[in-house]
Amino acid sequence: MWQLERPGPGCSPPRLLLLVYSFFCAAGDCLFVTDYFTRTPRKLNAFNSFASVELFHFNVPEDTMMAVWNLITFKEQGGTFGDSCPNRNVTVYFRSGAPPVINPLHTHFPRDTVIPGSFAVTLTWTLPNRTTGAFNVTSPLPGDWFLAAHLPKDEGKISVKGLSEECQYLFQPQLIVQKLIGISVLYPGYFIDQMIPVHNRSALYKVFIPNYISKVKVQLVNCSTKNKSNDTCPVVLKIRARAPPVHNSSALDCREWNPCELVALVPAWEQWYYILVERYLSNSDVYFRIGVQVTDCSKSHLSKDRAQPSSSMNMPQSFGTAMGFSLSETLLMASLPGLSQNASPLHTSEDSIIYLAPTADTNKCWPIRPTLRNELDTFSVHFYVFFGPNISVPPDRAAVFAINLMPVLDSGGVLNMELKLNLSTLKGANLTVFGCLNHGMPLFLRENSSPKCESESAAGFFLSVNVSSNITKLRIPYPQTGTWYLGLRSLCATEHGFEACTNVTAEVYMRSYLTPCINDCGTYGQCKLLRTNNYLYAACECKA
Known part of the structure; x- marks a missing residue:
């Protein structure tokens, strides 16, 4: 179910659009699409384990400005409204990318287990037999979203069945999304002239960032309010991966910088980046030239002997270009695609569109070594390293491996990672x-700094092995699907901190695999495979 909504002169936008209308109208003629999704009501259970949770799966489209979940709960008793049923709060958890990992009983997970974060809301009763709630997300991440709902744990009271009708608590989530149609698309290396008219608040753009890009730089130049470049630029530049920017996204006040350049280091690969140019209140149009430059490392520029395949480098390896073309070669061979219809008109001067080829970066991108996927059973998958499982970590560069988790299919299990350092190769x-x-x-x-597993916009999971502790493990329940990257770097401890080692190649045994549950749920638990509609996942529950 969908409908088109186009605010016209003298017409106020729908209430749900009010938050996004003033910020994201890029050219004075906004076009929104409203999508509506619902799920069949299900009976909720008291929480004993994740197997007693009702799980719901939604998909949020790209370019969504607002997502609203309506959470409807009602009571039934004997086929009629359950006005006399006690009020039992309903807890609902939300997570993007994979099911939420919850722990209402405050038990302990095994060691080396990381718990992904999620959102939670509690619904209280406002009417005798019905209650509703809402969960709003501005600029949500696109793709899979999961909801998990349950009642509180049973109080342990014993009741005789048949003396009275059982109270049932039914839960039905509904999703309403508002998408913006026709967002202007920028292309890496191309700079175009743009204008924000006085009656608009901002302009929104997006650019696709492929694999093997180490830096994204958004540049805003020749900015003025009088079509002259010597005035200060009264705008704020914002950028965010996968979804339009929000209040805490990376931002730069262009009044203080000329030219105005916002840099995203270690950007997300194979994702859309959204760029928001938001003007300060004034009584004049704002003119500027905007472009995106990327640092391309799909070409290694390594010497021939260092790039030669060998078992010590655990080949094969890939720089991610299936046809052998780098990003710069691809852009040079392609003509400038047509701009979106809602983009501001370009000036007719000959230099209104310019192109700058991507620069190369040889320091941050090393060959990505693929892994072989071997499916044994449901949620039982092993990822093998070519010429492994022992892998060599050279002293002068990182060893990077890619692990691909299938969309939806692999998010219902547990991702396991094990590393073991071979002490005999360290030479003291x-x-x-x-x-x-x-x-x-x-x-x-990187060497000469404190080892970290994070960037300005992302944080990973940190592992380490050394002489005193040569084995480490990591478990991630309900992992996000897509490509995971494991980077290994050998560093030697000195009085000045960690530095690159000399003439020592470390050997590490790596094991990566998917399992349905953690440790097969232990001595007193059992692992169950569960299904909600077409989604399959695993969960532990206590043995009877």
Whole structure:
């Protein structure tokens, strides 16, 4: 179910659009699409384990400005309204990308288990037999969203069945999304002249960032309010990956910078980046030239002997270009695609569109080594390293591996990672192998600094093995699907901190695999495979 909504002169926008209308009208003629999704009501259960939770799966479209979940709960008793049923609060959890990992009983997860974050709301009763709630997300991430709902744990009271009708609590979530149609698309390397008219608040753009990009730089130049470049630029530049910017996105006040350049280091790969140019209140139009430059590392520029395949480098390896073209070659061969219809008109001067080729970066991108996927059973998958499982970590560069989790299919299990350092290869060196497991793009560990597994916009999972502790494990229940990257870097401890080792190649045994549950749910638990509509997932519950 969908409908088109186009606010016209003298007409106020729908209430749900009011938050986005003043911020995202890029050219005075906004066009929104309203999508509506609902799920069949289900009976809720008291929480004993995740197997007693009702799980709901939604998909949020790209370019969504607002997502609103209506949460409807009602009571039934004997086929009629359950006015006499006690009020039992309903807890609902939300998570993007994979099911939420919840712990209402405050039990302990096994060691080396990381718990992804999620949102939670509690619904209280406002009417005798019905209650509603809402969960709003501005500029939500696109793709899979999961809701988990349950009642509080049973109080342990014993009741005789048949003396009275059982009270049932039914839960039905509904999703309403508002999408903006016709967002202007920018292309890396191309600069175009744009204008925000006085009656608009902002302009929204998006640019697609492919694999093997180490830096994205948004540039806003020749900015003025009188079609002259010597005035200050009364705008704020914002950028965000996967969804339009929000209040805490990376931002830069262009009044203080000329030219105005906003840089995103270690950007997410294979994702849309959204760019918002938001003007300060004034009585004149704002003119500017905007463009996006990327730093391309799809070409290694390594010497021939260093790039030669060998078992010590655990080949094969890939720079991500299936046909052998780098990003710069692809853009040079392609003509400038047509701009979106809602983009501001370009000036007719000959230099209204200019092109700058991407620059190369040889320091941050090393070959990504693929892994072989071997499916044994449901949520039982092993990822094998070519020429492994022992892998060599050279002293002068990182060893990076890609692990691909299938969309939807793999998010219902547990991702396991194990590293074991071979001490016999260290030759007495005080060496530590640091690992960084991250989703979406690799985070490269650099020497001469404190080892970190994070960037300005992303944080991964940190691992390390050394002489005193040569084994480490990591478990991620309900992992996000897509590509995970494991970067390994060997560094030696000195009095000045960690530095690159000399003439020592560390050898690490790596094991990566999916399992349905953690440790098969232990001695007193059992692992169950559950299904909600077409989505399959696993959960532990206590044995009877």
